[in-house]
Amino acid sequence: MSVFGQLVGQQRVVATLSRAAGHPPSMTHAWLFTGPPGSGRSVAARTFAAALQCEGPGTGAGQRDGATEEVAGEAEPGPGCGRCQPCRMVMAGSHPDVRVVDTEQTFIKVAEARELVLEAQARPSLGRWRVVIVEDADRLNDHSANTLLKSLEEPTARTVWMLCAPSLEDVLVTIRSRCRHVRLGTPAADAVAELLVRRDRVDPAMAHYAARAAQSHIGIAKRLATDEHARARRREITSIPLGLDSLGAALRCAQDLVDEAGEGAKATSEDHAAEQRRDLLEQLGADPAARTQPPSVRSHLKRLDDRLKAEARRQQHDSIDAALTDLASVYRDALLLATGARGVGLINTGEPEQIERLARSFTPEGLLQALETIGTARQRLIANGAPLLVLEAMMIGLILPRG
Structure with missing residues (x-):
């Protein structure tokens, strides 16, 4: 199954990304994915990255100089086949040329932004593209966003930036003006339920309950469908008003x-x-069992x-x-x-x-x-x-x- 099968109810987005991945010479170097929580912003970015690295039939795999091969009468799946090794590596988070930034902090710091810029300047080591995915682009403050501007304006030939945020207004205008915008909508609850049944083998009745209770948020719906504690906790929350x-x-x-x-x-x-x-x-080569650590090690532990x-x-x-x-x-x-x-x-x-x-x-x-x-x-x-x-x-x- 194509990697784009994980994008629920986003046919227009799938068409846009498939078309772009199938024609590398016309690729945009910076993308901005927006949509409400649970719409699949980060999933869209990851599946697009997989499609760009895909070596399935009809993708022009191996042409690292940007050229692609046209295969007459090709009946096999296009970019993002989901079966080749690069597709599987990207979706598993282990592809060396795909960097995913998923911060747990309130803001993405300048030091981390500089690290991303340096990494984006390198050529791909294994795949056809070097991809940098920033899942929380709305957490770029003025300083870290300005650090990325130069790389977004003048990227290296084989680098693609993919930024994710709830809406355009959550991203600084200087950033969003340099990106191609892809907006995802909230999928229908029935579509989310069908995904849970097909992908996670959830009972259909439970899948429909979870999809509706999660308001079509795919991640929350899966947790509600598979975790009794999560369902009990939600019942406690919904009983608060009275x-x-x-x-x-x-x-x-x-x-x-x-x-x-x-x-x-x-x-x-x-x-x-x-x-x-x-x-x-x-x-650091230190002894984890030691009761005390050298000053240099303690400073690293303090930052951690x-x-x-x-x-x-x-x-x-x-x-x-x-x-x-x-x-x-x-x-x-x-x-x-x-x-x-x-x-x-x-x-x-x-x-x-x-x-x-x-x-x-x-x-x-x-x-x-x-x-x-x-x-x-x-x-x-x-x-x-x-x-x-x-x-x-x-x-x-x-x-x-x-x-």
């Missing part, structure tokens, strides 16, 4: 959300930190600890943001019910009584205000607001009206 009947309840809910996100981030980071520390000591702490904070924020998305879906469903909207399906179809009670508790204007309150909290978290204070303010704003 429990916000007092100031004390609001403050407790805020604390619970922060604690749950912190514990999850800590559990994940502890194992990761131990592995990273051990690998670093081995690379700082990076891991930043990763843990980011993971905690992401966990809270996912919870707020689920919370907003409940108020959204209640608003649809309160206004009698037709032709729009509910997200939380498994809790009809809860949605009806919430719709009776608020006026439509109150439900709109609740959605705005949650949106404000998400923006404050993005701006590095203290999670507990942000959530306390939000929960207080969501307290049920008296009577």
Whole structure:
């Protein structure tokens, strides 16, 4: 199956990328993939990278000077066959000429941007192109973005940049003006469910529930379909609105959300930190079992600890943001019910009584205000607001009206 089969409900995007990969001389040197969360921005970039490196029939493989071969009557799959070794290596993340930047920090630092620029100047070592994928281009600040500008304006002949961001407005104008824009849309829930059944062998009923509850976010849908703890956690989140009947309840809910996100981030980071520390000591030739380390080694360990702490904070924020998305879906469903909207399906179809009670508790204007309150909290978290204070303010704003 073609690597583009992983792009769900994105036929127009697949056509654009397939056409570009099949004609290297007309390739654009910089691409910007945008779309809402779960639309598959990073998947589109990776599959495009695989198609560029593909050595399947009809791709002109082996022509590293930019020339391609036209094969008359070629009936085999085009670029991105999914079967050749380069395709498999790119999708597995092991191709030496495809660099993927997936930062866990709030911003991509200048030092990392300089490293990418140097790497982009090198010729491909194995494949036909050197590809640099920046999955979080919206985290480029002014300084790191300016570091990339020169390379985007005057790239080397066989280098392709692929930047990913939620929207054009999330990327500095100086960056987006130098890229070819590819916009992905939110796939239909049925298409996501079909992917889970076909790719992950999920039961069809569970796949449709997960796709709908995840609001077509493919990664979250897979987790909901395969992890009972994730489903239980989502049920806890969606039950919050009717429990916000007092100031004390609001403050407790805020604390619970922060604690749950912190514990999850800590559990994940502890194992990761131990592995990273051990690998670093081995690379430095130090003894991992030693009680004390030389000053030079301690300085490296200090930098590692700082990076891991930043990763843990980011993971905690992401966990809270996912919870707020689920919370907003409940108020959204209640608003649809309160206004009698037709032709729009509910997200939380498994809790009809809860949605009806919430719709009776608020006026439509109150439900709109609740959605705005949650949106404000998400923006404050993005701006590095203290999670507990942000959530306390939000929960207080969501307290049920008296009577």
